[in-house]
Amino acid sequence: MSDKRIPVLEIFGPTVQGEGMVIGRKTMFVRTAGCDYRCSWCDSAFTWDGSAKDDIRLMTPDEVLAELRGLGGDAFAHVTLSGGNPALLPQLGGLIDLLHAEGLGVALETQGSRWQDWFLRIDELTLSPKPPSSGMDTDWERLDDIVRRLTEGRRNYSLKVVVFDDADLDYAASVHARYPEATFYVQAGNGNLRETDRDRMLPYLLERYEWLIGRTMADSRLNRVHVLPQLHAWVWGNKKGV
Amino acid sequence: MSDKRIPVLEIFGPTVQGEGMVIGRKTMFVRTAGCDYRCSWCDSAFTWDGSAKDDIRLMTPDEVLAELRGLGGDAFAHVTLSGGNPALLPQLGGLIDLLHAEGLGVALETQGSRWQDWFLRIDELTLSPKPPSSGMDTDWERLDDIVRRLTEGRRNYSLKVVVFDDADLDYAASVHARYPEATFYVQAGNGNLRETDRDRMLPYLLERYEWLIGRTMADSRLNRVHVLPQLHAWVWGNKKGV
Ligand code: SF4
Numbered sequence: 001m002s003d004k005r006i007p008v009l010e011i012f013g014p015t016v017q018g019e020g021m022v023i024g025r026k027t028m029f030v031r032t033a034g035c036d037y038r039c040s041w042c043d044s045a046f047t048w049d050g051s052a053k054d055d056i057r058l059m060t061p062d063e064v065l066a067e068l069r070g071l072g073g074d075a076f077a078h079v080t081l082s083g084g085n086p087a088l089l090p091q092l093g094g095l096i097d098l099l100h101a102e103g104l105g106v107a108l109e110t111q112g113s114r115w116q117d118w119f120l121r122i123d124e125l126t127l128s129p130k131p132p133s134s135g136m137d138t139d140w141e142r143l144d145d146i147v148r149r150l151t152e153g154r155r156n157y158s159l160k161v162v163v164f165d166d167a168d169l170d171y172a173a174s175v176h177a178r179y180p181e182a183t184f185y186v187q188a189g190n191g192n193l194r195e196t197d198r199d200r201m202l203p204y205l206l207e208r209y210e211w212l213i214g215r216t217m218a219d220s221r222l223n224r225v226h227v228l229p230q231l232h233a234w235v236w237g238n239k240k241g242v
Numbered sequence: 243m244s245d246k247r248i249p250v251l252e253i254f255g256p257t258v259q260g261e262g263m264v265i266g267r268k269t270m271f272v273r274t275a276g277c278d279y280r281c282s283w284c285d286s287a288f289t290w291d292g293s294a295k296d297d298i299r300l301m302t303p304d305e306v307l308a309e310l311r312g313l314g315g316d317a318f319a320h321v322t323l324s325g326g327n328p329a330l331l332p333q334l335g336g337l338i339d340l341l342h343a344e345g346l347g348v349a350l351e352t353q354g355s356r357w358q359d360w361f362l363r364i365d366e367l368t369l370s371p372k373p374p375s376s377g378m379d380t381d382w383e384r385l386d387d388i389v390r391r392l393t394e395g396r397r398n399y400s401l402k403v404v405v406f407d408d409a410d411l412d413y414a415a416s417v418h419a420r421y422p423e424a425t426f427y428v429q430a431g432n433g434n435l436r437e438t439d440r441d442r443m444l445p446y447l448l449e450r451y452e453w454l455i456g457r458t459m460a461d462s463r464l465n466r467v468h469v470l471p472q473l474h475a476w477v478w479g480n481k482k483g484v
């Protein structure tokens with residue numbers, strides 16, 4: 001059975017989803033370990049850089065659900081699966097089905113470097129390909145294939161690009177042009193991951209959000225977009241587990 | 243023709259939608275004059291209290307579109323109609339059709355005290371019934387009827403309740419229980435409408451948002467909800483026209 005276990009780093013909530021297509025939604029979080037990327041500004045590097053490897057627990061879906069109920073009781077109806085890249089884990093399908101059987105909605109975010117058949121069972125799937133500032137290269141054929149399958153499956157999915165600079169904004173515009181039918185989000189990047197004092201963090205986050213708003217408003221390539229901050233960073237700074 | 247004209251108080255944008263189901267969306271705003279409510283904490287009281295009556299312009303749909311294009315050029319694809327209560331204006335249907343003919347999406351917010359047949363042509367309709375702190379009474383039969391028609395018409399609509407205190411939260415829970423199928427938002431109320439300095443405003447808005455998150459997270463009546471701030475107030479304080 002151990003091949004069915006899920007490498008879990010954090011389970012927390014209920015809290016609000018701070019980003020993207022489900023922003024504001026009351027949700028629980030399950031963060032899985034492992035990523036096939038190494039983004040320069042990764043805010044979850046502990047999921048793949050070895051620094052938290054002793055915290056990884058190999059859990060069955062039942063164990064994950066029991067921990068979710070222990071934390072949230074009956075005061076939640078939604079679970080967000082994040083990473084790392086949870087799309088590395090074929091065995092997540094069992095957890096997704098168990099959560100659905102409990103009447104819970106399930107959201108998931110991935111960079112779009114891997115397909116899993118259980119993508120077709122996610123209620124809100126965010127594909128977040130990484131812009132040049134990440135240092136990563138996008139596998140466009142893979143992403144095309146994922147978008148095509150989600151579209152054919154009439155799934156509720158969106159694309160989201162984190163933007164730090166003008167090169168990232170050009171990248172965002174090219175993603176939006178490539179998949180014009182998909183709901184599209186640009187998100188102000190947080191380059192200040194070491195600051196733990198929220199009140200020092202806020203002016204920086206506001207400045208970055210205002211910069212992105214200004215750029216997006218003036219850009220006719222980016223008309224059908226949503227521009228969002230990371231709400232949780234505004235409220236909790238870089239604190240983990242909230 | 244003058245009966246087809248629309249009483250307009252503000253046209254501005256492009257900017258981001260700061261609230262609710264379209265939060266973050268790049269949009270233009272058209273604010274109409276007149277409201278059948280008198281909410282104690284109304285942040286748009288100038289639309290109905292007479293203080294801006296000399297600024298009201300009676301405009302045709304073509305004139306509104308020309309002004310939108312003058313401000314936004316081709317750098318927008320979405321228009322938000324707000325008030326006051328734009329649902330007081332049967333003649334808005336002509337503007338909605340003109341905007342659609344231009345390929346623009348149209349969102350609208352109303353408290354849900356009046357029905358208009360053109361509700362069925364709004365792309366994102368927000369019904370925002372007012373909680374006890376507003377001093378207003380909800381006409382539940384009217385709201386039931388509006389929700390029923392939107393549901394039968396398979397429209398994309400949501401409910402949103404602004405929350406200032408625990409009595410408002412109870413009201414929100416009762417609205418959510420009455421229309422469990424509708425996407426539901428609670429929004430932290432802004433009781434600090436005179437403050438124009440953003441940096442003094444932010445700690446207050448954050449405290450209010452954190453309060454609402456805390457209350458909602460602990461409340462099993464409010465599981466399938468989104469908890470959102472007013473992003474525009476965080477970015478621009480109480481400044482008008484942004
Ligand atoms: S894809 Fe996500 S988790 Fe992986 S390195 Fe990049 S930001 Fe970090």
Ligand code: SF4
Pocket residue numbers: 277278279280281283284285286287289325326327353372
């Ligand atoms: S319904 Fe809206 S515009 Fe009318 S008084 Fe209340 S808050 Fe103001």
